[in-house]
Amino acid sequence: MRNSSQTKSILLCFAMMLACAYSVLAWSALAQDRVPIVTTTTDLRSLVEAVGGDRVEVISLVPAAMDAEEYQPKPQDLLRLKNARLLVRVGLDYDLWLDRLLAQADNPDLGRDGAGYVDASFGISVLEVRGLSVGPGHAHGLGNPHYWLDPKNAEIITSTILEALARRDPANVSIYEANRLAFLARLETKLSEWETKLAPLKARPLVAYHNSWPYFARRFRLDFVGFLETKPGVPPSPSHLAAILQTMRARAVRIIVREPSQPERDVAFLAGKAGASVVTLAASVGALPRTDDFISLFERNAEALSAAASAQ
Amino acid sequence: MSQAIAFLWPAFLVSVCLVGIHAYFGIQVLARKVIFVDLALAQIAALGATVAFMLGHPAQSPATYAYSLAFTLLASVLLAFTRLWATRVPQEALIGVIYVVAAAVSILLIDRAPQGAEHLKQILTGNILFAGIGELHAIAPLYAAIGLLHFLLRRRLTGAGSLVWEFFFFATFGVVVTSSVAIAGVLLVFSFLIVPAAIGAIFARSFATQLAIGWAVGTLSSAVGLAASFAFDLPTGAAMVCTFGGALGLSGVLYAVLHSSRRTAWRMAIAAARWSMTAILAGSALQLVVAPRTDQPVLDAAEYIFPSLRTIYLTRGEQSALADASEHAERYRTEAERLNDMEGRSRSEGEALDDFTVARISSLLRSYGEMRNGEQFVMTEVRGRARQRVRWTVSFALLALALLVSPGPWRRMWAQARVLRLKGRPE
Numbered sequence A: 001m002r003n004s005s006q007t008k009s010i011l012l013c014f015a016m017m018l019a020c021a022y023s024v025l026a027w028s029a030l031a032q033d034r035v036p037i038v039t040t041t042t043d044l045r046s047l048v049e050a051v052g053g054d055r056v057e058v059i060s061l062v063p064a065a066m067d068a069e070e071y072q073p074k075p076q077d078l079l080r081l082k083n084a085r086l087l088v089r090v091g092l093d094y095d096l097w098l099d100r101l102l103a104q105a106d107n108p109d110l111g112r113d114g115a116g117y118v119d120a121s122f123g124i125s126v127l128e129v130r131g132l133s134v135g136p137g138h139a140h141g142l143g144n145p146h147y148w149l150d151p152k153n154a155e156i157i158t159s160t161i162l163e164a165l166a167r168r169d170p171a172n173v174s175i176y177e178a179n180r181l182a183f184l185a186r187l188e189t190k191l192s193e194w195e196t197k198l199a200p201l202k203a204r205p206l207v208a209y210h211n212s213w214p215y216f217a218r219r220f221r222l223d224f225v226g227f228l229e230t231k232p233g234v235p236p237s238p239s240h241l242a243a244i245l246q247t248m249r250a251r252a253v254r255i256i257v258r259e260p261s262q263p264e265r266d267v268a269f270l271a272g273k274a275g276a277s278v279v280t281l282a283a284s285v286g287a288l289p290r291t292d293d294f295i296s297l298f299e300r301n302a303e304a305l306s307a308a309a310s311a312q
Numbered sequence B: 001m002s003q004a005i006a007f008l009w010p011a012f013l014v015s016v017c018l019v020g021i022h023a024y025f026g027i028q029v030l031a032r033k034v035i036f037v038d039l040a041l042a043q044i045a046a047l048g049a050t051v052a053f054m055l056g057h058p059a060q061s062p063a064t065y066a067y068s069l070a071f072t073l074l075a076s077v078l079l080a081f082t083r084l085w086a087t088r089v090p091q092e093a094l095i096g097v098i099y100v101v102a103a104a105v106s107i108l109l110i111d112r113a114p115q116g117a118e119h120l121k122q123i124l125t126g127n128i129l130f131a132g133i134g135e136l137h138a139i140a141p142l143y144a145a146i147g148l149l150h151f152l153l154r155r156r157l158t159g160a161g162s163l164v165w166e167f168f169f170f171a172t173f174g175v176v177v178t179s180s181v182a183i184a185g186v187l188l189v190f191s192f193l194i195v196p197a198a199i200g201a202i203f204a205r206s207f208a209t210q211l212a213i214g215w216a217v218g219t220l221s222s223a224v225g226l227a228a229s230f231a232f233d234l235p236t237g238a239a240m241v242c243t244f245g246g247a248l249g250l251s252g253v254l255y256a257v258l259h260s261s262r263r264t265a266w267r268m269a270i271a272a273a274r275w276s277m278t279a280i281l282a283g284s285a286l287q288l289v290v291a292p293r294t295d296q297p298v299l300d301a302a303e304y305i306f307p308s309l310r311t312i313y314l315t316r317g318e319q320s321a322l323a324d325a326s327e328h329a330e331r332y333r334t335e336a337e338r339l340n341d342m343e344g345r346s347r348s349e350g351e352a353l354d355d356f357t358v359a360r361i362s363s364l365l366r367s368y369g370e371m372r373n374g375e376q377f378v379m380t381e382v383r384g385r386a387r388q389r390v391r392w393t394v395s396f397a398l399l400a401l402a403l404l405v406s407p408g409p410w411r412r413m414w415a416q417a418r419v420l421r422l423k424g425r426p427e
């Protein structure tokens, strides 16, 4: 009697353990199925998702709406890097803090020469190269790093990503290729839409707070004639401000472009003096509402700019 | 010119207003020995605004202001009590802890809502350059009212009164600091608070005289700082803070000259200057011998001021190599600038450059940059090698110079040595 109940409970235990083990195995197989990928910014996350579709699991280290330059890594980021099979970064000294994180993450596969390391700036025609490395983030020492703001550059970036994915997950290359082509086709039709939308701004010079927009300006033929900030993080001097105001009056600048992370009051002050209006644009996916992916980022920016232009 | 002055005069009026109230509070704060209380209060107000933001209130709304105020008042209660707790631990230590914890909590909150970062930044890093008449209308009546209240209650607010009056002091101070920091930023407000009051305390005993001196010095320093910011094209807040610091330094020297005997004051100043010169010269002599290829600030500065020094220690071949490299580097730089300029203009003017041309420009720019770095490497290499060659001679010369400059008793020792030699000489 007693013996049989003992056997029963042992059997039950065993069955439960088996079930547990099975579910863990199944779950991990499912999780392993999707390639774990880490990107530094949300823009790159969106582009990796465009190529990888539901076969990848992408995390951006810098959360949406946070300034990637001033990001302070967290302990969890080490874990994310340790478990990732692919790392996609902006490069050009924009996300320089990643280097120290990588040194600690103990995942040689993601190191500079590893098979899982992707510098998305590879193959990009970098603008405003001045040939002096001066430091991290917005110092723009290796050229202007805001290259994802030319939607056409997505072609190059996604091709770099595709190549890396093919290395990591060769079995599914055809899916990735199809995903990429579909995304680029969608982008192409959108691009011509945006171009028509932004056409009225061609003859209208603009002023911005930070020099984030050269790639955007080149694609949509916009003219940024000045920046509030002379150097990143350094507030403008009165003479610089006076010079900008003079330019704004001389060239009839009616729009000042600001990003959500830039001081509202400083821009409003200048706008008030020059009789211009302020347009808040997102320079990164998720920086503003309705900018959840790469395409909607441009959609929203084009809308905001054309609305500001037609309001005048 | 007139345009920059048009920017500057509202900023000047706001500075006068801020100096007016902060010089007074500064004297009080110095007397209570709670120097960093303004940082703590500003940080607490910012924390309040961040909490309001997290709860969904827009920036600059009455609700956000109410949260800031509530947090400031709460902190004032805490600050009033710190005097009681500060029997074994200095009050300043408790204030420091309040400051760092408030700052850390804001960081933790912002980590949950990154959009709030800008919010917090705006509260703590105001820029006086962007202050207008609107700000003046907002703060002038408020500060006047608080000043008047403090004047009427001056017998109660000595710092030795009951805790209720201490609370009143910190609460009103918190209101003032919160509005000031949003306009002028933490650094400048701290200067407004401490520097005029400290200068007043240096030169006067009575409260009224201290305040008068503080107001005069603060107004003058603000004007000089604003003018310097315009004249030398500097960020306004930082230029003003440095001017205030300079004013304090000058006052210290002036006090020494006025109060100790003039000769001792000068002698001490000269001795300090000579000792630091000696240390710098001897240090760089040592550095030159031990690590000749590293940066040599003293030699670099000397070469920069007197370029002819190079002809002394460089061979003719090295000189021409240096000149060539610098000429090439400059040519690459101008060429790169020309290309950058052309590309920049083509974005909106005339025919757009196609992607292929832009790619070529980009790679050209990159190679110009690399070639320029190469020339710069040649320049440092040539100079480094030459310095390595002459390091013993130059370092000996630097040491001799250091000995000459140092205020040691050389003259007396020299004289003694001569006397000894004369004595030792056989008749």
Ligand SMILES: [Zn+2]
Pocket: A137, A138, A139, A140, A145, A146, A210, A211, A212
């Ligand atoms: Zn930048």
